[in-house]
Amino acid sequence: MNRLTRRRLTAATLTVVALATGTTACSSGGSSSAKGSDSGTYTIWDPYPQFAKDSAWAxxxxxxxxxxxVKIKRTAFDTSDLTNKVLLAAQQDNSPDVLIVDNPVVSTLAESGILTTxxxxxxxxxxxxxxxxxAGQSGGKTYGTPIGANTxxxxxxxxxxxxAGVxxxxxxxxxxxxAALEKVKKAGKKGITFSAIGTEEGSFQFLPWFWGAGAKLTRLDSAEGVSALSLWTDWLKKDYAPNSVINNTQTTSWQEFxxxxxxxxxxxxxxxxxxEKAGFDYGVLPIPASGGGNAAAPTGGEFVTVPVQGDTGRYATTRKLVTCLTSTENLHATDTTLSYVAPTAEVQDKQVAENAELKPWVEAVKAAKGRTSDDLGTKYPKISEQMWKAVQSALSGAKSPKDALTSAQSAVK
Known part of the structure; x- marks a missing residue:
């Protein structure tokens, strides 16, 4: 581990900030300085400002x-602020001992030499x-372990x-x-709502349909990719989905539902x-793939990682901390708090045994896929940006799905 070196941070590293959205940062357990003078104090940075220092998580x-x-000094940031702080700390050789970070960020930090394997x-x-x-792998190496997943x-x-008789x-x-959407419309109700906004949220919501068609992010303009975007476009044309999806966030889309x-x-x-508060009976089913089965939806959630340290003697204790945080017992409690599906089958089974309504979510997570998987790494932010632009262009009627994705692929190259 003492042979690890930190490569110079590049502009590509900074593009990862575009993946993140959040709220106001807050801190608990001390300042945001990565290390105190007391060697018995270990620092942990996380993206959970909603949890105060008297919370179960803290x-x-x-x-x-x-x-x-050891004593823990924890600092909580919103996701985008955390990423910026990590980049700055790495430049100053002042990284936290444990870093919990949104999974698309992992490969970028890894490629920049900030994380240990x-x-x-x-x-x-x-x-x-x-x-x-x-989602935490790059160049054949693994950087950290997931604390939980949503999708x-x-x-x-x-x-x-x-x-509607469906x-x-x-x-x-x-x-x-x-066919179900057609029946619903004929019955005088509304079909489906989703988020197609021109941000990472839009790409996040389009990916299950894109992957469900058999398309790959390395070729946005494939026939499979075009079929996925055509599906959404046709839904708008037939009024199965509202025009508001073009501006919907996942929050406003939920409010419609x-x-x-x-x-x-x-x-x-x-x-x-x-x-549970909506006031009507609801159910959940995994997003279907084009020809049947469950589509791969993108994984959300964070990874627990270990940044590179100048003092390699700290790693042994850091490993104990990470092992504790991701133990079977603690994963169950944490993932329940975060509304996450656990990353291991053992804890997933326990979650479903306690709450049968989580079964479709476990199935969805088992079929899910990391946005930076397939060794996309720092390429993903650019691909995602062109994807959401293509979705916006097609749904607004500015371009056909084929032309929109052809332009997107050209921009990526």
Missing amino acids: KLLDDCGTKAG TEDNKLDTSKVDPNLLA LALYYNKKVLAS DVASIKDWTSLT AGGDYAFAENGTWQLANA
Whole structure:
């Protein structure tokens, strides 16, 4: 590990900030300085400013520190601010001991030489689902371990479907889903709402359909990619989806669904609490692939990583901290708090045993895929930007799906 070197941060590293959205940063457990003069103090940075220092999450960090025989100094930032702070700290050789970061950021930080590999820091990731671990892999190496995952699926309003004579069990592919939307419209209700806004949120929501068609991010303008964008475009033309999707965030899209008139909404596990408050019976099904089966939806969630340290003697204790945070017992409690699906089958089974409503989400997560998987790394932000621009262009009618994605692919090259 002492042979690890930190490469100069490049402009590509800074583009990762475009992937992040968040709220106001806050701090608990001390200042944002990465290390105190006391060698018995270990620093942890996380993207959970919603959890104050008396929260279960903060107490877990302190408990893991106690077990490792050290004091924890925790600083919480919103996601975008955290990324900027990490880049600055790395330049100053002042990185935190443990960094919990949004999974698309991992490969960029890794390629910049900021993170150690699990081979170097000897973290055991053998129980983690391979598709979730892939989000933290770059160049054949693994950088950290997921603390949990969320993804997208389709919420549905049982009353709306029943009034339209739609059996949700019949929805197995795009054809049957579109047929259901047609029935819903004929019954005087609204079809499906989603977010197609011109940001990472728009790409995030389009990816299940793009991947569900069999398309690859390395070729946006493939016939499969065009078929996915044509599906969305046709839904708008036939009024199965509202024009508002062009400006919808995932929050405003949810608000449309919560009104009670829509049959379906594409959204994530983070809306479960709101779904319980919606005032109508709902269900969840994984997003279908074009020809059947479950489409791969993008994984959300964070990785627990170990940044490079000038003092390599700190790694042994850091490993104890990370192992504690990602243990089977602690993962269950943490992922319940964060509304995440656990990254290991053992904890997933426990979650479903306690709450059967999580079963479709576990299925969706098992089919999910990291946005930076396939060794895209720092290429992903540029690809994603061109993807959401193409979606916007096609849905607004400015270009055909084929022309929009052809332009996107040319811009990526």
